[in-house]
Amino acid sequence: xxxxxxxxxxxxxxxxxxxxxxxxxxxxxxxxxxxxxxxxxxxxxxxxxxxxxxxxxxxxxxxxxxxxxxxxxxxxxxxxxxxxxxxxxxxxxxxxxxxxxxxxxxxxxxxxxxxxxxxxxxxxxxxxxxxxxxxxxxxxxxxxxxxxxxxxxxxxxxxxxxxxxxxxxxxxxxxxxxxxxxxxxxxxxxxxxxxxxxxxxxxxxxxxxxxxxxxxxxxxxxxxxxxxxxxxxxxxxxxxxxxxxxxxxxxxxxxxxxxxxxxxxxxxxxxxxx
Numbered sequence: 001x002x003x004x005x006x007x008x009x010x011x012x013x014x015x016x017x018x019x020x021x022x023x024x025x026x027x028x029x030x031x032x033x034x035x036x037x038x039x040x041x042x043x044x045x046x047x048x049x050x051x052x053x054x055x056x057x058x059x060x061x062x063x064x065x066x067x068x069x070x071x072x073x074x075x076x077x078x079x080x081x082x083x084x085x086x087x088x089x090x091x092x093x094x095x096x097x098x099x100x101x102x103x104x105x106x107x108x109x110x111x112x113x114x115x116x117x118x119x120x121x122x123x124x125x126x127x128x129x130x131x132x133x134x135x136x137x138x139x140x141x142x143x144x145x146x147x148x149x150x151x152x153x154x155x156x157x158x159x160x161x162x163x164x165x166x167x168x169x170x171x172x173x174x175x176x177x178x179x180x181x182x183x184x185x186x187x188x189x190x191x192x193x194x195x196x197x198x199x200x201x202x203x204x205x206x207x208x209x210x211x212x213x214x215x216x217x218x219x220x221x222x223x224x225x226x227x228x229x230x231x232x233x234x235x236x237x238x239x240x241x242x243x244x245x246x247x248x249x250x251x252x253x254x255x256x257x258x259x260x261x262x263x264x265x266x267x268x269x270x271x272x273x274x
Contacts, residue, residue: 001105002031003097004080004156008070009035009088013042016088020051023086028098030084034077036061036070068164068172071149075159083159085149089197092150096193100153103189111184112154112177114147117194128274132188138181143227145174146274147186151194152177158184165219170212175219210240228269232261 005023009016016035023033035048037060048058061073075083082104084097100113107113117127128146140146149172158180165175180186214237217224224234235258242251 001082001101002080003028003082003084003101004032004034004074004078005030005084005086006071006074006078007033007035007086007088008038008067008074009040009044010038010067010070011040011042011044012088013040013044013047016044017047017050018091019086019088020048020056022090022092022094024051024053025094026092026097027095028101030080030097031055032057032078032080034059034074035088036073038066038070039064065166066169068166068168071164072166075163078156078159081156082153083156084153087150087196090150091195091197093193093195097153099191099193100189103187104153104155107187109185110187111158112152112180112186113189114151114153114177114186115189115191115193117148117151117196118192119196119198121198126192128188130274131190132274134185134187137186137188140274141174141178141181142223142230143269144229144274145171145177147173147177148194148196149173149176150196154180168212168215168219170209171216175216178220210237213237228261228265232258232265235261 007019020033023030033056035056035058037044037058039061045058048056059073059077061070065073071085082101086092096115100115103113104110119125119127127148132140132146162176162179164172168175177186213233217234217237223230225231235254238254239251239258242254
């Protein structure tokens with residue numbers, strides 16, 4: 001069974017070598033590594049080409065498309081029967097591909113397998129913190145995301161049918177798995193096989209959270225009414241909007257509701273958070 005790894009990159013010349021090495025050093029070898037450069041202005045290309053490996057395909061987008069567009073370029077080019085996603089500044093543990101591949105072979109009805117990851121430098125630490133069962137997968141994903149792209153190992157046809165939403169600048173992995181879980185089977189391999197160093201210039205830090213949330217909840221309006229944490233985020237958006245509109249009364253009321261839902265979410269759900 002052939003495996004393709006897709007790596008989007010942008011100005012990661014100082015880090016991408018470790019990412020590529022972690023793919024090359026897998027105990028179960030991959031067949032194809034597609035690195036999609038979204039118009040880097042540093043020497044990323046030189047670093048990639050220095051590996052001089054026939055498995056590596058270096059591609060530059062025809063125009064700047066963002067990380068999601070770069071991933072989609074890689075997906076559409078992928079020839080492997082399975083696709084795994086890596087980020088240009090993260091590290092896979094050596095047995096990641098082997099363990100996920102063998103899990104998929106032992107569970108042929110599974111369409112997407114994800115592993116746990118260690119967020120180095122983040123208070124969240126290990127994500128998810130416990131085993132997520134198939135029966136609770138859809139419900140838990142409605143409460144928030146715990147499946148990051150670099151933990152995903154999926155069938156080629158699944159990735160090609162779902163793709164990443166190029167209009168979303170943040171929460172794209174959450175959107176991806178929310179759509180996958182509607183049509184396919186997702187399983188969790190409860191092992192830490194990915195290490196992520198939280199970067200100051202990562203998408204989660206550079207894209208305005210409120211604007212990103214607004215766009216995400218416009219696509220999934222039902223999520224703002226289903227769980228306490230999402231209700232708090234919805235009122236966070238309203239606080240921002242009312243401040244801009246100079247509606248002090250509504251802003252204060254929304255702030256109170258935001259803190260109310262946030263507080264009760266911590267009290268009620270803190271022990272079971274993923």
